[in-house]
Amino acid sequence: MGVIPTALAVIMVVLAGAGLTHLVERGLVRSRKEQGIAMPVRAGKEIDIPQADRWMYPAGPVSALFAIAAAMVVIPFGRDLVGADLGIGVFYFIVMVDFTVLGLAMGGWGANTPHGTEVYYRAVAQLVAYVVPLGLAYIGAIMMAQSLSTIRIVEAQSGLWYIVLQPIGFLLYLATGLMQSFRAPFLEPFSSTIDHGVLSLYGGWKAWYWRIAMSGLLFVVSAMGAVLFLGGWQGPLLPGPVWMLLKTGAMMLLFTWLGAKFRPMTTDEMLQLSWKILTPVGLANVLVVGGLILLGVGVKQ
Amino acid sequence: MTLSHYAVVGMVTLMVFGFSAIAAALLRVPSERVDAPRGWMPYSIGYPVYALIFLSFDMEMIFMYPWAVVFVKEGLMGFLDMLVFIAILSAGIAYAWGMGGFRWE
Numbered sequence: 285m286g287v288i289p290t291a292l293a294v295i296m297v298v299l300a301g302a303g304l305t306h307l308v309e310r311g312l313v314r315s316r317k318e319q320g321i322a323m324p325v326r327a328g329k330e331i332d333i334p335q336a337d338r339w340m341y342p343a344g345p346v347s348a349l350f351a352i353a354a355a356m357v358v359i360p361f362g363r364d365l366v367g368a369d370l371g372i373g374v375f376y377f378i379v380m381v382d383f384t385v386l387g388l389a390m391g392g393w394g395a396n397t398p399h400g401t402e403v404y405y406r407a408v409a410q411l412v413a414y415v416v417p418l419g420l421a422y423i424g425a426i427m428m429a430q431s432l433s434t435i436r437i438v439e440a441q442s443g444l445w446y447i448v449l450q451p452i453g454f455l456l457y458l459a460t461g462l463m464q465s466f467r468a469p470f471l472e473p474f475s476s477t478i479d480h481g482v483l484s485l486y487g488g489w490k491a492w493y494w495r496i497a498m499s500g501l502l503f504v505v506s507a508m509g510a511v512l513f514l515g516g517w518q519g520p521l522l523p524g525p526v527w528m529l530l531k532t533g534a535m536m537l538l539f540t541w542l543g544a545k546f547r548p549m550t551t552d553e554m555l556q557l558s559w560k561i562l563t564p565v566g567l568a569n570v571l572v573v574g575g576l577i578l579l580g581v582g583v584k585q
Numbered sequence: 586m587t588l589s590h591y592a593v594v595g596m597v598t599l600m601v602f603g604f605s606a607i608a609a610a611l612l613r614v615p616s617e618r619v620d621a622p623r624g625w626m627p628y629s630i631g632y633p634v635y636a637l638i639f640l641s642f643d644m645e646m647i648f649m650y651p652w653a654v655v656f657v658k659e660g661l662m663g664f665l666d667m668l669v670f671i672a673i674l675s676a677g678i679a680y681a682w683g684m685g686g687f688r689w690e
Contacts, residue, residue: 287596330614331616332617333621345605346601349601353600357597368590368593397621399621405628409631412632412635412636423650426650430657430658487616489605489609492608493605551632555635556687559638559687564675570667575664577656577657
């Protein structure tokens with residue numbers, strides 16, 4: 285396929301994935317006290333904040349959706365069904381998804397209201413908490429696959445999925461994936477105490493951008509979980525894309541179900557959890573995976 | 586080959602920006618004025634030390650990616666190298682924890 289059809293297909297997958305995620309979340313999260321991102325946005329009315337920054341305020345949602353669309357490029361739905369098989373695949377993915385946090389920071393700061401500024405601080409705290417343990421969870425999978433390419437990581441799991449070989453890494457990914465996707469119990473930037481953060485500060489097309497970006501965020505995080513630990517598109521009988529979607533859906537349900545099991549955490553508790561438990565566990569996981577590889581487990585010569 | 590891969594990334598970026606420009610120009614909905622106080626006031630951030638430690642750890646993490654890719658080839662030597670690296674990182678965490686860095690201010 286040419287560049288433009290491929291890019292259009294990527295955008296279509298983002299829209300479809302975001303729609304699907306929103307439906308699933310509305311169904312499962314509606315009854316909760318803190319609904320976080322699953323709240324409906326106010327797309328019917330443009331919101332005019334007089335003191336908002338002219339450029340930074342609309343740059344927020346654009347940056348967030350750019351993050352999701354750019355990250356979707358490396359998510360493979362089949363051996364040849366990928367936007368672009370970049371050599372730096374998963375590293376590129378980590379960097380691109382972080383533009384969501386930049387979007388929240390710019391949007392919150394640009395809105396120039398007390399709640400907006402609070403969104404800025406909380407979103408950045410979330411980044412400080414998740415990036416290091418999340419990266420350590422990725423590194424385990426990269427070590428066994430010997431590649432950063434998402435296609436190669438999936439193909440390296442043709443014998444055995446990494447969820448079996450690296451259960452600690454998978455648990456680490458679950459915890460940090462929830463932080464990365466701003467889902468319960470880590471929904472401080474969207475909590476009801478600050479009026480659901482950016483969801484109440486934006487209207488019109490910007491609200492649609494937030495909706496698609498924030499629903500798509502859980503979709504790409506779930507899809508990357510399926511790629512790293514559940515063997516991506518591989519499976520018997522059914523065609524590859526169906527397996528990939530099923531696994532992504534399973535990850536999404538797992539994330540949403542886990543979110544209901546714990547009470548919402550404050551930013552303070554989240555940072556402590558990340559730095560006192562998850563980061564040391566992540567470092568230990570790298571050593572455990574290294575030891576397994578030295579014993580000849582999970583590596584194809 | 587590589588260039589055409591990144592052309593997809595570039596095109597996706599252009600589309601997201603382009604759609605926002607089109608939407609901003611065409612989608613007109615009734616506007617509602619929201620009167621909120623300005624955000625320009627003192628805040629308590631609470632996590633400045635976390636943020637500093639994060640900066641250094643994020644830098645260190647970058648070195649682990651190339652190491653992870655070639656780990657199988659390097660074998661025991663690579664493992665011992667990383668053992669030293671992780672020991673230093675863990676010492677960093679232990680120091681930060683000990684001096685009270687992991688505390689909300």
